[in-house]
Amino acid sequence: MGEKMILALDQGTTSSRAVLFDAQGNIRGMGQREFTQIYPAPGLVEHNAKEIWETQLFAMRRAAEQAGAQAADIAAIGITNQRETVVAWDAETGEPAANAIVWQCRRTAPECERLKSAGMEPYIHGTTGLIVDPYFSGTKMKWMLENVPAVQKLASTGRLRFGTVDTWLIWQLTKGKRYVTDATNASRTMLFDIRAGKWDEKMLGTFGVPRSALPEVVDSSGFLGTCDASFLGGEIPICGVAGDQHAALFGQCCFHPGMAKNTYGTGCFVLMNTGETPVFSDKGLLTTVAWRIGGKTTYALEGSAFNAGSAIQWLRDELKLIETPQEADRLAETVPDTAGAAFVPAFTGLGAPYWDMYARGALLGVTRGMSKAHLCRAVLESIAYESLDLVAAMEQGSGVALSELRVDGGASRSRFLMQYQADLLQKPVRQPMTLETTALGAAMLAGLAAGIWRSQGDLEGVWRAGKEYLPGSDAHEKAAARWHRAVERSKGWETEESV
Secondary structure, eight states: OOSOEEEEEEEOSSEEEEEEEOTTSOEEEEEEEEOOOBOSSTTOOEEOHHHHHHHHHHHHHHHHHHHTOOGGGEEEEEEEEOSSOBEEEETTTOOBSSOEEOTTOOTTHHHHHHHHHTTOHHHHHHHHSOOSOTTSHHHHHHHHHHHOHHHHHHHHHTOEEEEOHHHHHHHHHTTTSOOEEEHHHHTTTTOEETTTTEEOHHHHHHHTOOGGGSOEEEOSEEEEEEEOHHHHSSOEEEEEEEEHHHHHHHHTTOOSTTOEEEEESSSEEEEEEEETSOOOOSSSOEEEEEEEETTEEEEEEEEEESOSHHHHHHHHHTSOOOSSHHHHHHHHTTSSSOTTOEEEOOBTBBOTTTOBTTOOOEEESOOTTOOHHHHHHHHHHHHHHHHHHHHHHHHHHHSOOOSOEEEESGGGGOHHHHHHHHHHHTSOEEEESOSOHHHHHHHHHHHHHHTSOSSHHHHHTTOOEEEEEOOOOOOOHHHHHHHHHHHHHHTTOSOGGGO
16 A cells, blocks of 8 residues: 555543554544443443453454555554553453443442541552542452452452553453553553552552552553454554553644643543653642653643533433534524533542542523523533633643643534633634544554654644634633532532442
8 A cells, every 4th residue: 555554543431443544644544333331330330341342353443444454554553542441351261350440430439538548648649640539440450359259269369460441452452462551551540650660569559459460561652562463464563552641642742841632532631741750739630641652751730520522422322312412512502601500510520620529410500491402502511611620720730821722532523612612711722633633642652663753753743733713702700600609519419328
């Protein structure tokens, strides 16, 4: 086919995707398949790990087929993934020991309360950059070790393997030959010392996780293993991996300290590059590894809201009020306001800057005059308000005033949401030409290692500006205040006993 391409595997919370990029960052082929969301009880979320792999394999084959590409046309594979979700499997058979526990799951809230009572918060924040919340992987591993007999048995025989989704995919792609994770995914487990760049013995002991049950931590860009020839008809090197939000930061070419992006996916995630020094904030933000290349770590500040695009899916899938996300956009534009209502999408608790694992979704201020158009507008506005809180915390925590916000993710396709966001922030909101920046970031990391691009400077030429939303009306103070009152009422809805 001439020039080589990069295959990016984008394993998300609700679907597995694959995108083939050429050296100019153009999309040459794409595949996608949704998979089952498992809700055993309110606040609990699981995935079938085998289904994750099967849908990812389908997506990568479909992308290659659409592009008419053979394995010989693909220079490397890059992987990006939903973070914090934990898979446990048997090292000998490769079979999962249980369903994966998803990052959104709240089942370990009681364990988090115990950690706080034991005074572990300062150590955890200072060492791992994280706060104590069920969001992260470590408490999920402890729960499995204490509550899943198959996991307990594997641990007793030394055959237990824990991994975030990147590790699970690399294990599958290499047919068990490589057991690795990259520094970005490791930094989301609550088990990783982000300064030392290694698993932390005190945290391993706290959660009772055997060191043998954790993968080797490697760079985000570099040779990671070889995709077996049986999957795409020939061997392909795996050369890049990063958690989805880190990959999006890289794909947005936020290579310089102070640059930031917001991904509007299942949740909303604002990340700011802080350079080679980790910056710690008292504003409810996380300190995380942005990427590690050539053994050198770049850090980021992160603000995470757990539910954003998932609220639009809720309108479509559970309430059946819309058939497509575009319909929510269209309906929202037909009304001038929310008719006094405010919606808080705290389906699985509140993330930054509130960190309330017992909060739940709330719709307040409802009157008979409220229509589904008003509800659609309230849902879209809530995503913008969440992001407003994240950006405000980011600016306060870093001492840097953002000049613009680069955006990506599925919900960033909403014209209404992006304009409302620009109005709220009173800053330009800039989309790239290619909204698949998470997949593009994984491709860039792989392409650097494979020699498609020589430097980050080359990559800056791949990023191309798309639509820009300039701030207009700033007359949203009253509506924003109403939303913040609704947030206060959503807090603490559940109790420790009900989780």
